[in-house]
Amino acid sequence: MESLELIGMISIIMAGATVGIGAPITAIGEGWAVSRAMGALAQQPDAAPVISRTLFIGLAMTESSAIYCFVVSMILIFANPFWNHFLSLAGG
Template sequence: MNDMTYFTTLSTVGALFAIALGVFFPALAMGRAISQALDAIARQPEAEKSISRLLFIGLAMIESLAIYVLVVVLIVLFRNPLLEYLLK
């Protein structure tokens, strides 16, 4: 195997690891946020609208983290900036 094969293999494994972590932790945060929001609504049903509004804003912010990870992983996989140094 040459250097290029090792580089692409490590790059792919790193991208898979990054996307796994980048999806796992926001999913945990979303689950906790939804759980806490449901608990708050159960305690104060009259505040349902404000809690729901804040929940959706928070979920959008959490989801944006997973999207950023996806974008970075796609950049690493399809246009790896270190690849040009390896080819020289």
């Protein structure tokens, strides 16, 4: 197997693993946060604006990790620096 083919295969596998591991973990964290916020709202309805604002900020921070996983996978697939390096070494 040629090194360029190996780099391509590993890049695609790692891109899938990045999204495949990062997205479900983020979804679990967001579900847990919303669950806790709903419990807090049920116990203290007067604090709803503060709890909601804090929840949305926390969800935005949690969602950013899934977005980072997606960005890394797109870089691995479409703008892979390793691919260009090995292609230049191969004389292409």
